[in-house]
Structures are given as structure tokens and as C-alpha cells.
Amino acid sequence: MIEGVAEKGFAAAKDAVASGQIPGATLGIVGADGQRAVRLCGMAALVPDAEPLTQDHWFDLASVSKVIATTTMILTLADEGRVDLDRPLTDAIPDLRQYDVAGAAERKLSFRDCLAHRTFLPAVEPIYTYGDDPDRLKAFLLQREWKQGPPVYSDINFMLLGIAIERITGRPLSGWPLGPGLAYGPPPGPVVATEFCRWRGRVMKGEVHDENAWALGGAAGHAGLFGTVSGVLAYAQGVLDGSGASPATLDAIRTPVEGDRTCGWERRFAGWRGGDACSFETIGHTGFTGTGLWIDFDRGVAWTLLTNRVHPTRHRETGIDLLRQETGNAVIKAWG
Numbered sequence: 001m002i003e004g005v006a007e008k009g010f011a012a013a014k015d016a017v018a019s020g021q022i023p024g025a026t027l028g029i030v031g032a033d034g035q036r037a038v039r040l041c042g043m044a045a046l047v048p049d050a051e052p053l054t055q056d057h058w059f060d061l062a063s064v065s066k067v068i069a070t071t072t073m074i075l076t077l078a079d080e081g082r083v084d085l086d087r088p089l090t091d092a093i094p095d096l097r098q099y100d101v102a103g104a105a106e107r108k109l110s111f112r113d114c115l116a117h118r119t120f121l122p123a124v125e126p127i128y129t130y131g132d133d134p135d136r137l138k139a140f141l142l143q144r145e146w147k148q149g150p151p152v153y154s155d156i157n158f159m160l161l162g163i164a165i166e167r168i169t170g171r172p173l174s175g176w177p178l179g180p181g182l183a184y185g186p187p188p189g190p191v192v193a194t195e196f197c198r199w200r201g202r203v204m205k206g207e208v209h210d211e212n213a214w215a216l217g218g219a220a221g222h223a224g225l226f227g228t229v230s231g232v233l234a235y236a237q238g239v240l241d242g243s244g245a246s247p248a249t250l251d252a253i254r255t256p257v258e259g260d261r262t263c264g265w266e267r268r269f270a271g272w273r274g275g276d277a278c279s280f281e282t283i284g285h286t287g288f289t290g291t292g293l294w295i296d297f298d299r300g301v302a303w304t305l306l307t308n309r310v311h312p313t314r315h316r317e318t319g320i321d322l323l324r325q326e327t328g329n330a331v332i333k334a335w336g
Contacts, residue, residue: 005029006037009331012323013305017042021318022290024053024192025307028229029331032240032300038229045193047203047312058187058226059306060194060209062287065225066158068235071264073165073176074111075249082168085112085263092164096142106146111164114157115264116257120148121156128199128215137216138163151258155212155222162221173219181231184219191226194289195310203312209289229306232293236302239295253283254297273321275328292324296332303331
């Protein structure tokens with residue numbers, strides 16, 4: 001059955017590759033019983049050298065790092081009693097806005113606020129333009145007075161969470177055990193190319209695409225994780241069957257905190273990128289490079305669509321959001 005689901009679910013991505021919208025795509029599906037199926041086609045790289053895509057290729061997961069890595073780490077630390085999600089970040093980062101301990105709004109932000117993007121912090125900031133010394137840039141992040149605005153999906157939230165994890169554990173994010181098929185770069189195998197970066201002057205391949213993550217040392221709370229399709233599916237299966245997540249973690253990633261956001265994830269809402277056919281007990285997350293992961297608890301199925309839609313440039317229309325929706329709808333319709 002699952003092979004047929006994969007075949008039907010992959011049809012839209014196959015067409016997108018054939019039409020030249022995206023260079024390559026991989027679809028992986030896993031059920032709660034552990035059955036898996038994978039479909040792929042296209043190219044891992046077009047320039048500077050052509051390279052066919054294989055099932056062994058590692059993808060730059062971009063913001064999918066937020067859920068597979070950072071959210072998992074924070075919730076594991078909460079399970080261990082080392083983090084209280086409703087306490088302020090200053091429990092782990094006492095020097096956050098240390099020159100205004102009485103009045104700084106940043107000092108009042110909790111771990112849960114950041115996980116659910118329930119803060120005033122901006123969506124993104126070109127931190128890499130201030131230099132590429134990771135320690136200095138982290139100091140900049142911690143001491144900057146951020147302009148306040150309405151809550152938005154924010155990379156800054158997860159950069160701060162990444163710093164908190166490093167402070168609590170005493171080791172870099174790359175030192176956290178993530179399991180086979182998941183690693184911070186450079187990954188130990190063939191890698192899918194992303195963008196020709198004007199700032200760095202080369203095609204990104206085995207180096208994180210996100211400029212801020214690169215300047216922060218390659219592994220940051222918001223980006224930096226690489227994964228193979230098998231690695232992403234193994235993570236998803238552990239969430240589906242409960243073997244890779246505690247009851248408290250499962251509750252946290254499934255329960256709304258702010259609107260359609262849980263701790264780290266989005267829940268299904270009308271018009272979201274996972275398609276409208278999945279149940280309302282579905283969580284998902286996407287990555288800028290063209291990646292995504294969705295987990296439908298009611299139906300007991302998860303799927304990941306991994307593409308290199310930014311290769312060789314982000315500055316073109318690839319139809320990635322429509323492709324994600326079409327893929328999700330086709331997977332669920334075929335799953336039944």
C-alpha cells in the first residue's frame with residue numbers, strides 16, 4: 001500500500017522537476033507501523049557540475065532544524081528538569097540585555113514564548129553583515145535592544161534558544177546526539193547543492209545555506225542541520241509511534257500555544273503548506289531551501305518533501321508552496 005501512496009504523492013514533484021521548476025526532489029513517507037517508501041528524481045546539483053540525486057544525498061534542512069533539533073533539545077532538557085518552559089530565558093542566559101536588567105523586555109521572554117514565536121522579536125536580521133566571529137555575533141544578539149512589534153515567526157527566537165541550549169549543556173549544538181542521517185555540516189556523505197551565494201562567492205554545498213547560521217559557526221538554533229531522507233523519516237517515525245519522544249514532549253508539540261503554533265511546530269489550518277486533506281491533528285514545518293516535514297497523528301502517517309528549490313538561486317519562482325500543498329493532499333488521499 002505505502003508504495004502506491006508514494007507513487008501518487010510524488011506525481012506533482014515529478015512534474016515540477018520535469019518542467020524545470022526545481023532541480024530535484026525526494027519524497028519520503030512513513031507509517032506508525034514503520035513501513036516506509038521513498039521516491040526521488042532530478043539533480044542534486046546543476047552547477048558547477050551536474051550531479052544526479054540519490055537516496056543517500058544529504059539536504060540542508062534549513063528551518064526544519066528548528067523542530068527536529070532545537071525544539072527536541074529544549075523539550076528534552078525540560079523532561080530532565082533542566083528547563084522550565086514558562087521561566088524566562090535569563091535562567092540559562094543571565095547576561096541577556098545585562099545593561100538593563102530592570103527594564104529590558106527581552107529579559108522577560110520565556111522558553112515557551114520563543115518556541116511558539118510568541119514574542120516581539122523581528123522575523124530576521126542580517127546579523128552576518130556585522131561580521132563572522134561567532135562569539136562576537138552571539139554577544140551582539142544578547143545585548144541588542146530589539147525593536148518591538150507584533151508577534152511574527154522569528155529566527156531570532158530560535159537563535160536565542162540555541163544559545164540557551166549551549167549554556168545549559170556546556171557544549172555546542174553539534175555535540176547533541178541526533179541519530180543516523182541527521183548532522184550539522186559538513187555532513188558525512190554526498191550533499192545536495194543550494195544557492196550560489198553572492199556574499200560568499202560560491203555554490204553552497206556541504207555548508208549551511210543560511211547566512212546567519214554560517215556566520216554563527218554553522219550550527220545555530222534556527223538553521224544548520226543536514227539530513228538524509230532516511231534520517232528525517234526515522235525522526236518522524238519516533239514521533240509518530242512515541243519511541244522518540246516522551247509523553248510530555250508529544251503534548252508540547254501537539255498543543256496550541258499561540259494561534260496555530262505549538263512548541264516549535266505549526267498545527268494544520270486552512271490553506272497551510274501541508275495541504276487541506278490532512279487531519280487537524282497534523283503538525284508540520286518547512287525550510288527555506290525547499291524542505292518540509294508533516295506528521296498526521298490521526299492517520300498515523302508522516303511525509304517529508306525535500307527539494308533544492310534555491311539551486312542555483314532563490315531569485316526565481318518555483319511554485320514550492322503549491323507543490324507542498326499538492327503533495328500533502330495527494331499523500332493523504334492515497335493513504336485513505
